[in-house]
Amino acid sequence: MGRSLVLPGNRWRSLVLPGASWCAVASANTLAQVAPKAPGDARYEGCSQPNVHKNPSIRIHLYCRVIDHLGDVGASLRLARDLARLGYRLRLYCDRPDLAHALNDEQGEAPDGPEPFPAQHASASPDLPAGACMHPVVEICAWPCETDVQEAVDAPAHLIISAFGCELPAQVRASLAPPSPARSEGEASGESGDTSPPLWIHLDYLSAEAWVGGFHGRPSIKPDGARQIFVFPGFDAQSAGLPGTPPEHGPGADHEASQSLDPAPSGARKMSEARPLSIFAYAYAHAHLGSWSASIARAFRGQGHTGAAAHPTAILTIPAAHEHQWPSLKAWLATESLGLNLLAQCPQMLWDERLAASDLLLVRGEDSWVFAMRSGVPWLWQPYPQEPLTLQRKLAALLGRMEDCLGELPGWNAWKIALLAWGQAQMPPDDALEVLMQQWPRSAWHRLARQWALKCNAAQSLADGLALWIPGQRAAPAGARMSHHAQPL
Amino acid sequence: MKIAQEIRTGNVIMISKEPMVVLRSEYNKSGRNAAVVKMKLKNLLNNSGTETVFKADEKMDVLVLDRKEVTYSYFADPMYVFMDEEFNQYEVESESMGDALHYLDDGMPCEVVFYNGRAISVELPTGLVREVAYTEPAVRGDTSGKVLKPARIKPTGFEVQVPAFVEIGDRIEIDTRTGEYRNRVK
Numbered sequence: 001m002g003r004s005l006v007l008p009g010n011r012w013r014s015l016v017l018p019g020a021s022w023c024a025v026a027s028a029n030t031l032a033q034v035a036p037k038a039p040g041d042a043r044y045e046g047c048s049q050p051n052v053h054k055n056p057s058i059r060i061h062l063y064c065r066v067i068d069h070l071g072d073v074g075a076s077l078r079l080a081r082d083l084a085r086l087g088y089r090l091r092l093y094c095d096r097p098d099l100a101h102a103l104n105d106e107q108g109e110a111p112d113g114p115e116p117f118p119a120q121h122a123s124a125s126p127d128l129p130a131g132a133c134m135h136p137v138v139e140i141c142a143w144p145c146e147t148d149v150q151e152a153v154d155a156p157a158h159l160i161i162s163a164f165g166c167e168l169p170a171q172v173r174a175s176l177a178p179p180s181p182a183r184s185e186g187e188a189s190g191e192s193g194d195t196s197p198p199l200w201i202h203l204d205y206l207s208a209e210a211w212v213g214g215f216h217g218r219p220s221i222k223p224d225g226a227r228q229i230f231v232f233p234g235f236d237a238q239s240a241g242l243p244g245t246p247p248e249h250g251p252g253a254d255h256e257a258s259q260s261l262d263p264a265p266s267g268a269r270k271m272s273e274a275r276p277l278s279i280f281a282y283a284y285a286h287a288h289l290g291s292w293s294a295s296i297a298r299a300f301r302g303q304g305h306t307g308a309a310a311h312p313t314a315i316l317t318i319p320a321a322h323e324h325q326w327p328s329l330k331a332w333l334a335t336e337s338l339g340l341n342l343l344a345q346c347p348q349m350l351w352d353e354r355l356a357a358s359d360l361l362l363v364r365g366e367d368s369w370v371f372a373m374r375s376g377v378p379w380l381w382q383p384y385p386q387e388p389l390t391l392q393r394k395l396a397a398l399l400g401r402m403e404d405c406l407g408e409l410p411g412w413n414a415w416k417i418a419l420l421a422w423g424q425a426q427m428p429p430d431d432a433l434e435v436l437m438q439q440w441p442r443s444a445w446h447r448l449a450r451q452w453a454l455k456c457n458a459a460q461s462l463a464d465g466l467a468l469w470i471p472g473q474r475a476a477p478a479g480a481r482m483s484h485h486a487q488p489l
Numbered sequence: 490m491k492i493a494q495e496i497r498t499g500n501v502i503m504i505s506k507e508p509m510v511v512l513r514s515e516y517n518k519s520g521r522n523a524a525v526v527k528m529k530l531k532n533l534l535n536n537s538g539t540e541t542v543f544k545a546d547e548k549m550d551v552l553v554l555d556r557k558e559v560t561y562s563y564f565a566d567p568m569y570v571f572m573d574e575e576f577n578q579y580e581v582e583s584e585s586m587g588d589a590l591h592y593l594d595d596g597m598p599c600e601v602v603f604y605n606g607r608a609i610s611v612e613l614p615t616g617l618v619r620e621v622a623y624t625e626p627a628v629r630g631d632t633s634g635k636v637l638k639p640a641r642i643k644p645t646g647f648e649v650q651v652p653a654f655v656e657i658g659d660r661i662e663i664d665t666r667t668g669e670y671r672n673r674v675k
Contacts, residue, residue: 067521165523165544202544205520215517215527218542221504223550230525230542366520389669390518392636393650420636 058470059089061157061198065143065166066096073099074348074367075243076163079203080138082245082463093152095143104140105347144169159199159470162228176200177224199473200226201466206233206243206366208397213238229473233462235401241465242456244370247356251376251450252457276339277305277314277440280358282368283382285325286425289316289362294336295428296360299437312339317358320344359441362422376453378436378445380422388424395423405455411435411444493526494545497666498587499602499610501533503550504541508533510602510609512587516545516667531585533604555603556612560596569593571601571611579608586610591647592617592665613665618674619643620660627653640670 060083064076073094084090094100144152149171160176162168168176176197202220216232216239231240246252277300281289297314305313316333320342323329330340343354352371355361361372361379372379383394399416406412414435421429436445460468496502500511513529524545531538543549559571559579568580579601583590589599589611600612624640637650642663649663651670662671 164521202542204525205523207519209517211515211517214515215525215542218527218540220542223503223505225505232519384521386518386522389637389652396636 058158059091059156060159060161061091061093061152061155062161062163063143063166063168063172064092064094064100064163066094066099067164069365070099070103070345071365071367072164074103076100077103077138077348078244078367079161079163079463082243082461083466084138085245086463086467088467090138091141091155091157092138093141093143097140097142100140102345103348103351104138105349144172157198159201161201161203163203165202165204173226174224176226176228177222178226197226199470200228202228202230204230204232206370207394208235208401209393210397216240231466235456235459237460239465240469241460241462242370242374243366243462244374245461245463246457247352247371247375249356250374250457251453276312278357278359279314279316279362280355280360281316281318281362283318283322283362283364284385284425285322286385287362287382287422288425288427289318289326290329290332290336292362292422292428293333293338295430295433296437297336297338299430299433300440302434303437303440305440312337315339315341317341317343317354370456373456374453376446376450378443378449380419382423382425385425391424395420402452406448406451409444409448409451411448415445415448490548491551492545493528493543493547493549494524494666496526496528496549496551497612497615498589499600499612501552501554501602501604501609502530503552504530508552508604509539510585510604512538512585512610514588514666529587533609552604556600557603558598559601560598561593562595569611571599571608581608581611588665588668589613591645591668592619592642592663594619594644615665616662616671617665618660618662621651621655621657622646623657624651624655626656 060080062076062080062083064073066072073096076092076094077100080090080092092100141152149169152169153171153175160168160172167173178197204215212232212234213236215230216234218230220228220230222228233240233243235242277297279293279296281287281293283289293314293316301313312333316329316338318326318329318340323342333340346354351368355363355368355371356375356377358377361368361375361377362382363369363372363379364382365384369379369381372381381398383391385391386394399419402419403412403416406415414432417429417432418436421427421432437443440446491500494516496511496514498511498514501508502511503509509530509532511528512531515527516524517527518524525542526545527540527542529538529540557573557579559573562570562572562578564570564583565580567583569583569586571579571581573579581601586593587610592613599614601608602610602612619642622641622643625638627638636653638653638655639648640651640655640661641648642661647668649661649668649670651661655661655670655673660674662674663669664671
């Protein structure tokens, strides 16, 4: 089973251990803050790092199956990192480990900072190659196959997460059934150790709909007696919290200078006459991307941003892998004096940086949507294509929550109209876009995006929600509903 | 075996070898065409209640129970009384009526489900047509961005989310499993 280790944090270093199949990726800048020295764990001996591992004894296995694109594995990897940052030991099983590796920062640009964590400081351990030194990392593993599934079953885990409700490998699933009465009697008489199965979570998709609160935290008893808890990310205290964490320089970040509604919000990059507007689009194929780009650029030009001679007014960046979705896009944009930039597949860290550095985000799905909401950069969101009524309900639920927060602010109606149109793959609403682009980059859109980001970033994150819940659940009786107060039903 | 989204109020499913009657079933689409179902269940052995969630495509062991086609007659607090074509009356406790209360109407056809000779629940047709008692009128040129609006149906006043074009007096078909609008009936 191919595995690599990924440290949480924003700066990564590859650490290839000689003579071993392990590849540890160490965050040189963050090691000092997060690296543990777990008492009694031989693998941590020799790691001269401060002991800040808050949950060193809790191991989490996160299972992820890729349905399409990179959203599943991207969201799973992000959650895994967030949990690892809280000190849990994370293992990510993925049926497309190649994608997980591509998204991890191992292949990112070499960051500044001290040298990688020295392998020579590591000591031998029972199940790691000589020289390996583990930290609170995400260990990426290939989806267990017949020949190695027993290793996944035997690997101790306190919590198993089925990301987006994926089916577990059959043997792993079977191991979640409660012990038979005979085994339980053996335990009672002290004949064996703790054989209770790990906690098992069904992690669902993010939705703003109100029903999420009523579903979140409910148990599900399977025919073999296995107990699963349904966890729903969401936007309020009745849910498990919002995925991700506030971006490093995003609204509400600790170091941000002002928490107020600054007239020049942090999401607004300074514009000069020469600099084209930077639009980042991660969209489904049925989006009218060319028309939207042109309308946005027209509204931008209408604010006096004419651009320098021979330079495009705006540059649209899309993933290179999406170019085939709009085969004539480049030529069409050229007729509108717009440029097209293709972004090659890159690690998640660089993806995030690219989004954060854009002037406007046209995003889809979940992972990029959450990042956009947290960033404070003006954004529009396209839900996963579904039957029209379902899609409209999801959009309406989001708009309802945003209206509660933003409804009194200038420009909200225009943003709402644009969200509805983009979200339903309609043609661009020129009037609304003109309102939104007024006084760019000190626009109402920036203020609205920043205010919403402040709300999102102040809310409990999914990882924090899980971290608050796990200790109580480990001691909770069967049937207890997931909540921070573990109320019985 | 049925999948969870096919389970209806009144079905009895086996969970951990115990028969549980479904008092309420709520279906929602979560994301990427995945769906989940929350069920309010009552244990038929000890009368304890619980709420639980399943993936919509999870397979469930459904007990095949006796059932009779009946029509709703009247309410005799706390029992709802149904009658079959031979004028036999069957009483169902109000707490076992589940979502049927949202759509109850005099003479409404449905099925009463029996367990050990006891009427334990009521099953509704999957789709029911009801008249809209009240909904806000659609405003021409409305740019508020609302895509759905609430509508109260006759005779219970239960609220259903409907598209903006639905008006008072329209007859709409409702999916009784989800409580969602299906279409307008001419």
